[in-house]
Amino acid sequence: MTQTRGVARSAIKAALVAAVAVLGLAGCSSVSYYWQSVSGHLQMLNAARPVDDWLTDTQTPAQLRQRLLLSQRIRSFAVDALHLPDNASYRRYADLKRSSVIWNVVAAPVLSLKLKTWCFPVAGCVGYRGYFSEADARAEADHLGATGLETSVYGVPAYSTLGLMNWAGGDPLLNTFIRYPDGELARLIFHELAHQVVYAQGDTMFNESFATAVERLGIQRWLADEAAHGNTAARSDYAVFDQRRQQFRALALATRRELAAIYKEKEAAAQETPAQAAxxxxAKEKAMERFRSRYAELKKAWGGFAGYDPWVARANNAAFAAQAAYDELVPGFEALFAREGGDWLRFYDAVRHLASLPKDQRHQALNHDSDSPHNSDNSDHPKLP
Incomplete structure (x- = not known):
C-alpha cells in the first residue's frame, strides 16, 4: 500500500510540476506564486487519508470519528437527494494543523466596489488571489495597499478543484471545517460539490451564487431529513445560526447598496473633480459608521454573539465587493430552481445552458428571474465569503 501511495503521489507531483512549468512562462513572480499553490495543494493531498482509515485507527479521537461518520452521511445525501457528483471528493480527511486551508486577498479602489482581478488557466479571471501562507497573503495585501487599493485578507476553510483532481483523491475533508455545527458542515459540502457540477470560466459571481443557491436549497432538505430521523437538534441549532446570518446579510447588503449609490460607478472617473471625490x-465614512452602529445593535440583540466581529473589523470596499460574488445572483438561481419544478437534474441542465451564454446574457437572465413574483422575498440573502 505504501509503495502504491508513493507512486500515486509521484504522479500527482509530476503533473503539478508540469503545470507550473507551463504557467511559469508568465514571469518570475508568476513562477513563485504558482509554486506555492502547487506545493501547498500537494501537501494537502499527501496529508489526506481515506475516511475508513481514520475510522478504524484506534488513535482517532472519538469526536473526530463522529464528525467523519456524519460527513459521510452528508456526502451520501448529496448524491442521493441533491444529485451532486458521486466521486472521490470528501471521502478522505486531512489535518492541516492550521485554521484555514488558504487565505484569500481581495482588493478594490477607494471609491469603487469593483474588485481587482487576476487571471489563471482553467479558472479564468477571478476577483481574489489565494495563498497557502497567511504571511504571504498579507504581504500581497500590503503591496496592493501601497498602490492605493483597499484590501482584505480572509481565511478560507475549503476550496474546490472543480473535480479536476478526483483522479488523485479529490477534494478532502479538512480539520478547518470538520467540527462545524451539523448544518454548517452540510452546507459547506453541498456548496463545494456544486462547483463540480457547473463552472463558468471567469465569472466568479455566477459560480459562487450558483453554489450558494445549491447549499441554501439543499440544506433545507437535509435538515428535514435529519429531523425525520430524530435529529431535531440539528434543525433548531441551524435555525438560530441562520437567523443571525440572514440579519447580518441584510445589513451588509443594505450597506453595499448605499456605498454603490455614493460611488455612482457608471460615472466616468475622468469627469470627477477632486472636490466631488472628497x-x-x-459620505462613505458616514455610511461605514452607520454600518458599524447597526452591527453593534444586532450584536446586542444576539446576546453578544461576536462571530461576525472579524468581518466587520476588516470591512471596506474590497470586503463588501467580495461578498457580492456570493449572493448577488442567488435569488435568480432560486427562482430558476422553482421554475424547473424543484427538479435538481433539470435545474442543473438549465444552469449549464446559462453558463454557455455570454456573461452579460446569463446575468441578465438571472436578474430577470429574480424579479418573478415567487422570488420576491429573497432580497436579503447575501452570503459572507
Missing amino acids: MKIV
Missing part, C-alpha cells in the same frame, strides 16, 4: 469620501 465629498464621496465623507
Whole structure:
C-alpha cells in the first residue's frame, strides 16, 4: 500500500510540476506564486487519508470519528437527494494543523466596489488571489495597499478543484471545517460539490451564487431529513445560526447598496473633480459608521454573539465587493430552481445552458428571474465569503 501511495503521489507531483512549468512562462513572480499553490495543494493531498482509515485507527479521537461518520452521511445525501457528483471528493480527511486551508486577498479602489482581478488557466479571471501562507497573503495585501487599493485578507476553510483532481483523491475533508455545527458542515459540502457540477470560466459571481443557491436549497432538505430521523437538534441549532446570518446579510447588503449609490460607478472617473471625490469620501465614512452602529445593535440583540466581529473589523470596499460574488445572483438561481419544478437534474441542465451564454446574457437572465413574483422575498440573502 505504501509503495502504491508513493507512486500515486509521484504522479500527482509530476503533473503539478508540469503545470507550473507551463504557467511559469508568465514571469518570475508568476513562477513563485504558482509554486506555492502547487506545493501547498500537494501537501494537502499527501496529508489526506481515506475516511475508513481514520475510522478504524484506534488513535482517532472519538469526536473526530463522529464528525467523519456524519460527513459521510452528508456526502451520501448529496448524491442521493441533491444529485451532486458521486466521486472521490470528501471521502478522505486531512489535518492541516492550521485554521484555514488558504487565505484569500481581495482588493478594490477607494471609491469603487469593483474588485481587482487576476487571471489563471482553467479558472479564468477571478476577483481574489489565494495563498497557502497567511504571511504571504498579507504581504500581497500590503503591496496592493501601497498602490492605493483597499484590501482584505480572509481565511478560507475549503476550496474546490472543480473535480479536476478526483483522479488523485479529490477534494478532502479538512480539520478547518470538520467540527462545524451539523448544518454548517452540510452546507459547506453541498456548496463545494456544486462547483463540480457547473463552472463558468471567469465569472466568479455566477459560480459562487450558483453554489450558494445549491447549499441554501439543499440544506433545507437535509435538515428535514435529519429531523425525520430524530435529529431535531440539528434543525433548531441551524435555525438560530441562520437567523443571525440572514440579519447580518441584510445589513451588509443594505450597506453595499448605499456605498454603490455614493460611488455612482457608471460615472466616468475622468469627469470627477477632486472636490466631488472628497465629498464621496465623507459620505462613505458616514455610511461605514452607520454600518458599524447597526452591527453593534444586532450584536446586542444576539446576546453578544461576536462571530461576525472579524468581518466587520476588516470591512471596506474590497470586503463588501467580495461578498457580492456570493449572493448577488442567488435569488435568480432560486427562482430558476422553482421554475424547473424543484427538479435538481433539470435545474442543473438549465444552469449549464446559462453558463454557455455570454456573461452579460446569463446575468441578465438571472436578474430577470429574480424579479418573478415567487422570488420576491429573497432580497436579503447575501452570503459572507
